[in-house]
Amino acid sequence: MQNPLEEKLNNNNIKPTAMRILVLQYLMEKNAAVSLKSLEASFHKADTSTLYRTLKTFEEKKLIHSIDDGTGQMKYALCLETCNCVLADQHYHFHCTVCEETFCLTSQNIPSIELPKGFSMTQANLVLKGVCAHCEVG
Amino acid sequence: MQNPLEEKLNNNNIKPTAMRILVLQYLMEKNAAVSLKSLEASFHKADTSTLYRTLKTFEEKKLIHSIDDGTGQMKYALCLETCNCVLADQHYHFHCTVCEETFCLTSQNIPSIELPKGFSMTQANLVLKGVCAHCEVG
DNA sequence: TACAAATATGCAATATAGTTTCATTTATAA
DNA sequence: TTATAAATGAAACTATATTGCATATTTGTA
Numbered sequence: 001m002q003n004p005l006e007e008k009l010n011n012n013n014i015k016p017t018a019m020r021i022l023v024l025q026y027l028m029e030k031n032a033a034v035s036l037k038s039l040e041a042s043f044h045k046a047d048t049s050t051l052y053r054t055l056k057t058f059e060e061k062k063l064i065h066s067i068d069d070g071t072g073q074m075k076y077a078l079c080l081e082t083c084n085c086v087l088a089d090q091h092y093h094f095h096c097t098v099c100e101e102t103f104c105l106t107s108q109n110i111p112s113i114e115l116p117k118g119f120s121m122t123q124a125n126l127v128l129k130g131v132c133a134h135c136e137v138g
Numbered sequence: 139m140q141n142p143l144e145e146k147l148n149n150n151n152i153k154p155t156a157m158r159i160l161v162l163q164y165l166m167e168k169n170a171a172v173s174l175k176s177l178e179a180s181f182h183k184a185d186t187s188t189l190y191r192t193l194k195t196f197e198e199k200k201l202i203h204s205i206d207d208g209t210g211q212m213k214y215a216l217c218l219e220t221c222n223c224v225l226a227d228q229h230y231h232f233h234c235t236v237c238e239e240t241f242c243l244t245s246q247n248i249p250s251i252e253l254p255k256g257f258s259m260t261q262a263n264l265v266l267k268g269v270c271a272h273c274e275v276g
Numbered sequence: 277t278a279c280a281a282a283t284a285t286g287c288a289a290t291a292t293a294g295t296t297t298c299a300t301t302t303a304t305a306a
Numbered sequence: 307t308t309a310t311a312a313a314t315g316a317a318a319c320t321a322t323a324t325t326g327c328a329t330a331t332t333t334g335t336a
Contacts, residue, residue, distance in 0.1 A: 015332085017284065036322080047286045052324075054284095070206045070263050072294085072322070092251060094259075111249050113230060118271025121232075125208050127263045133256025153303085155313065174293080185315045190295075192313095210293070210323085 012061040019046060023054050024063075032101040033067050033075035033093070069095040069102045069127050077104050092126045098135035102127075150199040157184060161192050162201075170239040171205050171213035171231070207233040207240045207265045215242050230264045236273035240265075 005024050009016040026042060027034060039051045055076050058064040062085045067075040083089045092105040105128075115121060143162050147154040164180060165172060177189045193214050196202040200223045205213040221227045230243040243266075253259060 015283075017332085019285080049287080049324080050285050056324095068206055068208045074323085094253070094257060097260075105251075105254070107254070108252055113243075113266065114246055115232070115266070115268075116243070116245070116271060118274050119232060119268060120274065121266050121268035122235075123267040125263075125265045125267070128251065128253070128259050129261040129263070130253075130257060130259035133254060136256050136258065153312080155303090157314080187295085187316080188314050212294085 008063070012058075012063045014057060014061050014063065019043075019050060020054055020057075023051065023058070027058075027064065027076070027078050032103050033069070033077040035073040035075050037073060067093045067102055067104075067127065068125050069093060070129070071095070071100065071102075075102045077102075080106060087122060087124070090124045090126070092128055094132065095127055095129045096132035096135055097129055098131050101132065103132065146201070150196075150201045152195060152199050152201065157181075157188060158192055158195075161189065161196070165196075165202065165214070165216050170241055171207070171215040173211040173213050175211055205231045205240055205242075205265065206263050207231060208267070209233070209238065209240075213240045215240075218244060225260060225262070228262045228264070230266055232266045232268070232270065234270035234273055235267055236269050239270065241270065 003021075005021045005028075006016040009020060009024060014020060022043065023039065026039065036048070036052055036055060039055070040046075040048055043051060055064070059066055059076065062079060062083065064076045064078055065083070065085055067077060069075050077093075079085065080089070088109065090110050091108070092110065093102055094105055095102045110124060110126060113121070141159075143159045143166075144154040147158055147162060152158060160181065161177065164177065174186070174190055174193060177193070178184075178186055181189060193202070197204055197214065200217060200221065202214045202216050203221070203223060205215060207213050215231075217223065218227070226247065228248050229246070230248065231240055232243055233240045248262060248264060251259070
């Protein structure tokens with residue numbers, strides 16, 4: 001008998017410490033990708049390095065994936081339940097230049113891309129930029 | 139009567155100083171995107187800030203475009219002649235995890251991407267990762 | 277329970293890329 | 307020639323990411 005957060009961590013082979021449960025909860029409540037800074041801002045009591053390593057552990061265990069959205073701050077977002085962080089699981093991300101939030105566009109996978117002869121692809125970092133629905137004027 | 143490099147700079151409203159001509163030449167000779175660090179390594183006599191500002195000027199004047207390939211070092215590559223750095227000019231980039239070079243894949247434009255309702259897109263940073271033809275084994 | 281080993285955390289220091297300030301030099305134009 | 311504008315060089319500074327090490331906590335085992 002464990003709570004769903006602990007269960008999720010256990011399913012990913014991550015020991016469910018108090019800190020990790022809180023960080024996971026935070027990630028689940030946000031519908032946008034989060035940065036280390038935003039975690040720091042939300043968890044004053046926790047140390048930066050702990051939060052940093054928590055994110056790294058989550059990423060390593062494929063609970064979250066990282067997004068380099070070009071803001072200079074790496075963002076992290078929860079993977080889908082079925083995610084193995086392989087090419088087939090990759091999706092576009094959208095960075096809103098107004099609210100500065102970054103979202104996963106999981107409704108469509110990335111299209112097949114014709115690579116030059118001899119090239120092989122294993123990963124992708126695909127970030128679209130513009131204005132999100134919430135920030136759109138008019 | 140001016141050399142092609144100067145002409146290219148002039149066409150982009152960039153005053154052709156000695157330094158800028160050399161940097162442009164360097165960019166044209168490389169078939170991969172270059173970083174500030176690689177410029178520093180190639181131009182020992184020039185100051186970092188000069189090279190930095192040269193890149194920024196080139197980018198501003200749409201002579202080159204920047205690529206955040208996730209290595210932590212911004213890369214820069216020459217735009218195509220016809221480029222206006224608008225959405226239609228965007229293309230994928232490929233970062234080889236072996237030789238660490240980053241290339242423009244200009245042979246195809248990015249496909250049309252279905253955005254959530256209300257989202258509008260103005261830019262993109264699309265980086266594919268894997269192994270390039272030169273580094274492919276076998 | 278008690279102890280040993282493994283793991284997680286907190287604090288501090290470090291690394292690195294990017295950026296800015298300001299003085300000096302160089303180019304441009306009246 | 308002189309005044310003005312622009313480019314360059316040197317140095318300092320900022321921000322993010324990362325690591326080392328001591329302490330605390332958890333876990334497994336007798």
